[in-house]
Amino acid sequence: MSSFWTIFIVVLVVINIIGCVWLLWWTSKRRPGEPETTGHVWDGDIREYNKPLPKWWINLFYITIVFTIGYLAWYPGLGSFDGYGGWSSTKQHDQEREIEDAKVAAALSPFDGMSIDALASNSKAVEYGRSVFAANCATCHGSDARGAKGFPNLADHSWQWGGDPQTILTSILEGRQAAMPPMAAVLGSDQAVLETAVYAQSLSGTKVDPALAARGKPRFETVCAACHGANGRGNPALGAPDLTDDIWLYGSDFDAIRTAIVQGRAGNMPAHKELIGETRARLVGAWVWSLSKRSTDGEQAGAP
Incomplete structure (x- = not known):
């Protein structure tokens, strides 16, 4: 002031x-x-x-x-005068936060360093993970972890960067930066973009014009296969999604696919290591992994 x-x-x-x-x-x-x-x-x-x-x-x-x-x-009630007591709302907040953080750390200390799959078998750890998720992750992924357009569903079997426990932990701690570059200039024309989009759409079983898809296939294999693979099944190491299933982060309709090719996509999962710490990250990972595992086990149980 x-x-x-x-x-x-x-x-x-x-x-x-x-x-x-x-x-x-x-x-x-x-x-x-x-x-x-x-x-x-x-x-x-x-x-x-x-x-x-x-x-x-x-x-x-x-x-x-x-x-x-x-x-x-x-107290500091006269402009920039700090007051003889040295009190401030920031100091009080920090002191109270330290006390509460110490209580939380004591409650979570039994789970320090445990692997996500081990934590997932502990009901108390999973419940803690759900609470941490609700406070820190639900804004993007939803309270039920099923995501929304542009934010992945964490309760299914599809993982863009890999769904094993260690990879999930890495995603939470370090974050992820997805980068689908604009490819219209590389493909060369609106017609080429249309044909490539139609072929990409056909990979998931959608009914499309077979002639357009046939012309789009070699374009896909030349331009897109470097990340998504020649068969379109993606590459978790690059964060390139599988295009052959029915799970599409931004939508599977033609307009959404064409927009992705023309404008690119740039999804960002921020790093949470400094925000919630490693133990809470492990607990969140355990809850999310348990949801995905139930989804996968359910599919396997229902398979012929």
């Missing part, structure tokens, strides 16, 4: 305090003669007198003013 505003606040506070003291002194004066009236009259002869407050009541107001002066001196 600038010195001008500090002076302005100090002067304003001083004027108000002096004004309150003067008002109390003036209204508490006992004047000689007949008591003044307020001018209010009821039933012809009942008048409201303007008599001073009792001394004990006036003294309480004076004590309040003295308390106010002491409070403003001890």
Whole structure:
């Protein structure tokens, strides 16, 4: 805060305090003669007198003013003046956070260093993981971890970067940066983009124009296969998704696929190591991995 505003606040506070003291002194004066009236009259002869407050009541107001002066001196209530007590909301917040962090660390310490698959078999660890997820991850992935357009579903069997426990932990701790570059210029024409998009759409079993798909196949194998593979099954090492299943992060309709080819995609999963620490990251990973594992086990159980 600038010195001008500090002076302005100090002067304003001083004027108000002096004004309150003067008002109390003036209204508490006992004047000689007949008591003044307020001018209010009821039933012809009942008048409201303007008599001073009792001394004990006036003294309480004076004590309040003295308390106010002491409070403003001890706490930072006068502009940029820090106060003699050295208190600040930031310091109080940090102190209270340290206390709560210590409690959380003590509660989570039994899970330090445990692997995600081991934690997933511990019901208490999984419950902790769900709570941490709700506080830190649900904004993007949803409270049920099923994601939304542009944010992957973490409860199914499809993992863009790999779904083994260690890879999930790496994704949480270090984050991920997906990069689908714009490919329209490489393909060379709108017709080439159309044909490639149609072929990509056909990989997941969608009914498309077979002639367009046939012309798009060699373009795909020349331009797109470097990341997605010649068969379109993707590459978890690069974060290139499998295009042959029915799981599409941005949508499987033609317009969504064409937009991805023309404009590219740039998904970002921020690193959470500094935000939640390694133990809580492991707990989150355990809960998410347990959801995915149930999904995978369910598919296998239902397979012929």
